[in-house]
Amino acid sequence: MNRWLRRALQASVLLLLAGIPALQIWTVGVTTRWAPEELEQRYGPLARPLVELCARTFGDPPELGGLLTGGIWSIGLGGFELADPIALASLLAGLAWPPVALLLGGALVLLLHLAFGRLFCGALCPYGALSRLVSRLRPRFALEGSLPRWLGFVTLGAVVLAPLVGGSLVSLLPYAAVGLAMQGLVFGGWLGAVLVLGGLLLSDLLLWEHGVCRSLCPSGALQSLLGRWRVLRLEPLRKVGCEAHCHLCAESCWLGLDPRAGAPDSECDSCGRCIGVCPSSRLVLRVPVRDLPGRPQ
Amino acid sequence: MALSRREALASMLAGAFLLPGTGCGAAQADPSRTLLPPTASEDFLARCIRCGRCAEVCTAGCIELHPPWAGAEAGSPFIVPRVAGCNTCTMCTQVCPSGALTPIEPEDVLDAVDMGLAYVDEGLCLSFLGRVCGVCHDACPFPGEAIVLGHHAQPQVLGACVGCGRCEERCPQIPAAIRVFRQDPGSPRWKGPA
Numbered sequence: 315m316n317r318w319l320r321r322a323l324q325a326s327v328l329l330l331l332a333g334i335p336a337l338q339i340w341t342v343g344v345t346t347r348w349a350p351e352e353l354e355q356r357y358g359p360l361a362r363p364l365v366e367l368c369a370r371t372f373g374d375p376p377e378l379g380g381l382l383t384g385g386i387w388s389i390g391l392g393g394f395e396l397a398d399p400i401a402l403a404s405l406l407a408g409l410a411w412p413p414v415a416l417l418l419g420g421a422l423v424l425l426l427h428l429a430f431g432r433l434f435c436g437a438l439c440p441y442g443a444l445s446r447l448v449s450r451l452r453p454r455f456a457l458e459g460s461l462p463r464w465l466g467f468v469t470l471g472a473v474v475l476a477p478l479v480g481g482s483l484v485s486l487l488p489y490a491a492v493g494l495a496m497q498g499l500v501f502g503g504w505l506g507a508v509l510v511l512g513g514l515l516l517s518d519l520l521l522w523e524h525g526v527c528r529s530l531c532p533s534g535a536l537q538s539l540l541g542r543w544r545v546l547r548l549e550p551l552r553k554v555g556c557e558a559h560c561h562l563c564a565e566s567c568w569l570g571l572d573p574r575a576g577a578p579d580s581e582c583d584s585c586g587r588c589i590g591v592c593p594s595s596r597l598v599l600r601v602p603v604r605d606l607p608g609r610p611q
Numbered sequence: 612m613a614l615s616r617r618e619a620l621a622s623m624l625a626g627a628f629l630l631p632g633t634g635c636g637a638a639q640a641d642p643s644r645t646l647l648p649p650t651a652s653e654d655f656l657a658r659c660i661r662c663g664r665c666a667e668v669c670t671a672g673c674i675e676l677h678p679p680w681a682g683a684e685a686g687s688p689f690i691v692p693r694v695a696g697c698n699t700c701t702m703c704t705q706v707c708p709s710g711a712l713t714p715i716e717p718e719d720v721l722d723a724v725d726m727g728l729a730y731v732d733e734g735l736c737l738s739f740l741g742r743v744c745g746v747c748h749d750a751c752p753f754p755g756e757a758i759v760l761g762h763h764a765q766p767q768v769l770g771a772c773v774g775c776g777r778c779e780e781r782c783p784q785i786p787a788a789i790r791v792f793r794q795d796p797g798s799p800r801w802k803g804p805a
């Protein structure tokens with residue numbers, strides 16, 4: 315994937331996550347005519363400045379109240395639902411039958427995971443984008459090394475089955491924490507989400523580089539599990555050779571993969587960073603058709 | 612690098628066994644100190660997917676979310692009526708994606724909503740102490756139906772009370788002379804009709 319396309323997608327997701335709470339508080343603030351002091355008392359620290367700014371700049375909010383809500387974990391787009399399949403799975407694990415809209419929305423995302431593997435991680439995940447930013451700031455004394463991959467599956471099992479013990483671990487999910495922190499700053503109760511997000515980013519900064527995305531995130535684990543069957547794949551061309559001692563692709567891969575050694579496994583998120591750095595133009599992202607008859611192997 | 616399916620499955624099972632250790636299922640000492648949003652289902656904590664969308668649209672600013680360290684309730688919504696009561700706009704019920712809240716329209720509130728029941732402490736209520744107040748009645752979305760005023764504006768809560776908590780929010784007495792309790796006789800806050 316092109317670098318600018320990737321950045322544009324990541325930026326739009328972050329903007330959406332910040333924009334939805336802003337739109338909602340603007341709608342609530344203007345339509346209920348709360349006094350500024352009342353807003354300050356009832357909602358979070360950003361509520362009053364946001365409502366004042368939006369009302370001054372744009373006047374009355376569009377008639378969207380309730381039509382655009384939520385975030386990465388569960389989002390409602392005017393009656394149309396999208397949800398993390400993990401949310402759906404945890405509902406089912408708790409023996410609660412989800413409403414049809416949620417079922418369809420979760421199934422659709424599940425299909426996307428099946429078709430594209432971890433593409434969400436590389437192109438859309440708000441935590442992934444922040445984690446990339448943070449990795450540029452890693453100090454020299456930061457810890458080298460990595461966490462074992464199976465940890466992500468341990469967290470996946472725990473998050474999905476949490477309703478069995480009557481609880482929920484959603485507040486700890488890295489990608490949910492980004493949205494919850496923005497929500498909390500606008501609607502109140504920001505401390506928990508900000509602490510979770512800060513802690514995760516700090517571990518990326520000082521401990522294991524991209525450790526959350528590579529090893530801890532349950533969604534990353536689920537997507538890599540489903541990504542075995544993905545249609546879009548990064549592949550090294552067989553006819554082209556690598557330059558001697560070149561390891562640029564492996565160095566550029568944020569998930570710690572080595573495309574030089576052959577097509578990376580289902581951990582690859584098709585982000586295309588390695589494609590951009592390869593001096594021999596050996597790496598391509600494509601729908602493999604090698605099994606078609608008549609195609610040279 | 613990628614795990615085999617078997618390894619992945621084993622790790623997930625390990626996660627399930629570690630669950631009790633995370634404390635994520637720990638019940639709060641006294642959940643009845645708060646109210647749940649209107650039309651909350653019987654199996655609310657199992658149904659709520661912790662999306663926070665109800666809090667985003669609440670026009671009373673009364674829905675808060677439990678912090679990550681709140682055990683079984685972590686991430687789920689609650690209302691503290693003394694801080695802010697629900698104005699029964701029903702927006703939260705309409706955006707809830709999981710069925711934890713059942714969608715209703717404002718005209719259904721009186722029939723469909725049962726967040727708790729308000730109780731007047733006659734030893735505290737200003738109207739029973741020789742003054743004339745009646746603020747709770749005026750704050751109620753269903754004055755005359757959920758709450759009526761007698762002599763000297765002495766309030767009496769009727770069975771139709773939906774438990775929205777507006778009266779508790781607005782009661783000028785400190786502490787509030789009218790308070791809303793989840794209808795849970797086992798709870799420590801239960802001070803139902805004697």
Ligand code: SF4
Nearest residue numbers: 567582583585586588
């Ligand atoms: S192998 Fe390439 S495309 Fe795959 S995750 Fe690494 S950098 Fe991105």
Ligand code: SF4
Nearest residue numbers: 669697698700701703
């Ligand atoms: S009905 Fe309206 S005021 Fe009451 S909790 Fe729901 S959104 Fe808030």
Ligand code: SF4
Nearest residue numbers: 659660662663665707
């Ligand atoms: S909208 Fe529904 S599922 Fe989401 S947090 Fe509120 S009650 Fe839970």
Ligand code: SF4
Nearest residue numbers: 751772773775776778
């Ligand atoms: S009596 Fe109080 S809790 Fe009951 S409906 Fe009226 S304001 Fe709400």
Ligand code: SF4
Nearest residue numbers: 736737744745747782
């Ligand atoms: S608002 Fe409080 S003090 Fe006033 S009448 Fe009602 S219960 Fe009594």
